[in-house]
Amino acid sequence: MHTRRYHHGDLRAALLTRAEQTLREKGPGALSLRELARDLGVSHAAPSRHFKDKQALLDALALAGFERLDEALSASRDAAGEAFTDRLRGFVRAYVDFARANAELLDLMYTIKHGPAASEALIAAGQRLGAMAGELVAEGQRSGEVREGPVDSIAMPVFTTLHGFASFAVSGVLSAEEATSGFDAVFAYILRGCGPS
């Protein structure tokens, strides 16, 4: 009864934080606006001030996921050395690690359910990731470690492999052990796929 009241405008942030926590711990099916409101000590109608819809909250969650993935990939790039293969390897690693550490969130990010309003922002976020892959490929072309040709026609398949591997790891098609032991094979295959001649 003496719980915080959240008149400060941080209810929105609190809802997102808590939602991601229950998504991670109990899965997407357990996400309920009413329970979120209960957990935060707020009336069940309060969330509607910040998210017009349950879908709107899910959209915001997915968008936050893209932003964090973006940061993780940027960080991996900044941490890498000069060598192209190291940089590419770090990029792949960062994506796969994020996927495995945020399985439910990744599932949500790439789910089909997003409303057309949010899809725009989500697709833009996805394209930012694709652009990062494109920069990496362009670097590789300049150093001669990636074959000539339109950047997108190389970066798209590379990114696609990356995502497929992460998706298989997340959905359980690959077990945790297979995902770990298969990384090198996937990376070697990616190098072959984009390498010269």
Add this chain to the structure above:
Amino acid sequence: MHTRRYHHGDLRAALLTRAEQTLREKGPGALSLRELARDLGVSHAAPSRHFKDKQALLDALALAGFERLDEALSASRDAAGEAFTDRLRGFVRAYVDFARANAELLDLMYTIKHGPAASEALIAAGQRLGAMAGELVAEGQRSGEVREGPVDSIAMPVFTTLHGFASFAVSGVLSAEEATSGFDAVFAYILRGCGPS
């Protein structure tokens, strides 16, 4: 009031058929056991005789999806000629076409939500697909069009690329046009990734 009664045991099949229809037409959020029952002129408690859970129905739907994908891939193999690249190309085509024609179903098939009971059967279904990719790769090795090495270390990345591309097409990361125009680039990249030397 004079609707069919389904005492024949075909309620289970009717539920699945109808469920897939509304999944396709109105999306996963619109799937409700009660509405399904209503649509089929049956009491709202009737489905529970055939599916202990809503999740059990979703699991069955996903499993049926894997079976149909399996058939589509088998059919593509039987329809293909002798040449390895044609056979591989047909395999990739069949997977991508299935994905684009059954977007919501593919999303469900690879979703993370499946109960541990069903996961076993679903993972087995996924592994059957992987085995088909493995056979194809082994053929390519025999004809010298795929490089030497453990079959799985080549088939897994190939299948992964396939799935990543399909997943991007389904989730809207790639527009319909990009998915169409990007196919050749992806296929060329797959050939490079598994090719010799």
Add this chain to the structure above:
DNA sequence: ACCTGAACACCGTTCAAGT
């Protein structure tokens, strides 16, 4: 064996009203 009808606890969403 298969289905019905009522019951229960829980949703998402809306809206007047409060502060």
Add this chain to the structure above:
DNA sequence: ACCTGAACACCGTTCAAGT
């Protein structure tokens, strides 16, 4: 501006009872 409380229509699930 932000939140509450009541209300509405809809769920999934269970269980006695019917055929």
